[in-house]
Amino acid sequence: MRRIVIVGGGYAGFYTAWKLEKQLSPHEAELVIIDPRPYMTYQPFLPEVSAGSIEARHAAVSLRKHLERTKVVAGTVTSIEHATKTVTVRPADAPDYALPYDVIVVTAGAVTRKLPVPGADDVAIGMKHVEEAVAIRDRLLTAFDRAAALPDGPERRRLLTVVFVGGGFSGVEGFSELLSLATDLLRQYPELSFSDLSFHLVEANQRILPEVTDRPGAWVVRHLEQRGGRIHLGARAVSLEGGHVVLSNGEEFDANLIVWTAGNGAHPVIAKHTDLPIDERGRIVVRPDLRVGTEDAPVEDAWAAGDNAAVPDLAVAGATTVPNAQHAVRQGKRLAANIVAVLDGRRPRPYRHASLGAVATLGLGRGIFQYKGLVITGLLAWVMHRGYHVLAIPTWERKFRVLLVWISALFAGRDIVSLLSVQTPREAFVAAGVPSVAPVTRAQAPRDSHEPSARAA
Structure with missing residues (x-):
């Protein structure tokens, strides 16, 4: 049974795992998704979350609840070595470890582009x-x-x-x-x-x-x-x-x-810590069918989609698809179908999607x-x-x-209650204070009413 490891639980990663669960039987493949967050963020809703028009949790989709047959690993991938088919995983509370795979799907997304602005x-x-x-x-x-x-x-x-x-x-x-x-x-x-x-x-x-x-x-x-x-x-x-x-x-x-x-900005792991081919902007080079590599030099058992991949836009000559939710969702669905096609011995189809x-x-x-x-x-x-x-x-x-x-x-109307104190939950408890008392020794401790006294003994 092949192990398919999906790096990143964003749009493309979530949809890839979700569709693979529906198209592969449990004995055909072991599915693993790795992400430090236990949910997929639906980013188009974040402006409305910031304005109080949407409840914050409703813009997040639980990985564990909706990916029933996929093993969810809470951790960060720090490197991808396709030559040995291993990813290095860093959990929050344990040492790094190497996780082997048969097929890799890189959907780690992008990060916020930061500029050297003081402050x-x-x-x-x-x-x-x-x-x-x-x-x-x-x-x-x-x-x-x-x-x-x-x-x-x-x-x-x-x-x-x-x-x-x-x-x-x-x-x-x-x-x-x-x-x-x-x-x-x-x-x-x-x-x-x-x-x-x-x-x-x-x-x-x-x-x-x-x-x-x-x-x-x-x-x-x-x-x-x-x-x-x-x-x-x-x-x-x-x-x-x-x-x-x-x-x-x-x-x-x-x-x-x-x-x-x-x-x-380019995801640092993709840009600096992988042996998969990347372009000048730190994105993984992929073919139109979402397999890593070029038409002349494909990389076997490696796939990528979403913001961390330079996916050719077949609707615009010489361009790559823009990094948005519309493409990432559809790429995830196409990627899952193409993996299943390859496992079944069929040819994968190219990703083609005209903008809506x-x-x-x-x-x-x-x-x-x-x-x-x-x-x-x-x-x-x-x-x-x-x-x-x-x-x-x-x-x-x-x-x-x-x-x-x-x-x-x-x-x-909108909910206008601020819960800023959630970011410092112990502040009220600490501010309440505790009266200073002398430590109670064993000799001073009151005897339990059910304990027989020395005289009665």
Whole structure:
């Protein structure tokens, strides 16, 4: 029985394992998936998690619950040696060990692209994981509580200043959703006004949303500026030290919340710790059928998909597929089918998928959709965004939970409770204090009422 090891439990990895379970009988292959997190994050929902429109756990799909025949290993892969067909696994609480395999599937995804900006490591938060989206929401909600107790002045303005660095889909959606949340919150805080809010989106290029064409992208900029957002095009973050933001265009201001969404970077294990072929951007070289290698030099028993793979885009000559959920999900399904085909002695099929268009949420009731020359904005685009993603998130259980939250929000509004203290759970216990008492010795300890006394003995 072959052991198929899947490195990474994101979209492509989860769907590969999920479909392999359905297409292979238990005696045909042993399936193993390795990821430090016990769940798949549905990243398109993270902006709505940060805005309180979706419950955080509903944007995560449990690996153990939904992969019934796949062994889930909680750990990080630190190296892949295909020459010996072993991966090195680092668990959280045990020494590293080598895990042999017969077939390797690399779906480790990408990491947040970090630039050498002073202070970024100390103050910025990414937005690739559920924990980060929750922290962003809780920090903004807590900032409103603190600002409402302060008089008008620099500290109040600092608390209500939010900066997003990066104008791709994650940055624009996160910025728009948080701006929508902040605007709605003003109704609950009569001490604050719209003029107290200061939202900045910083993008090094002269346009945002590279996935859409120029005119829709320019419309989004105007739309966000009409809602009070500041869009800094052609500007870079020069320094973020101490929360003091310095931009390359000369502007400076203090911010309480800085979110880093400046694109994807190569996964360090893929870029530096594998003998599989990689390209100049640190992605695994794959053929159109998702097997590792080139048409002339395929690598046997090695497959890759998702953001860590340079998958040829057969719909656009000479291009590779863009790193998004739409491609990763479909690549995972095709990859599973191709592995089964090879095991059965059949030829694998190439991955071919024409884009369904680009859709983005711009806050509650607002969105944009583009398919070729067709552009839809406003409420209809927002409904299309929600409809597409509730269909795309795997498992009926998750679809049902997300729909219930959305329906309840129509009548009850957003949940605006901050649970920032969850990040420091022992703080309240420690702050409560314990009276100082002398240690009790055995001689001083009270005798159990059921213990016979020495006299009675």
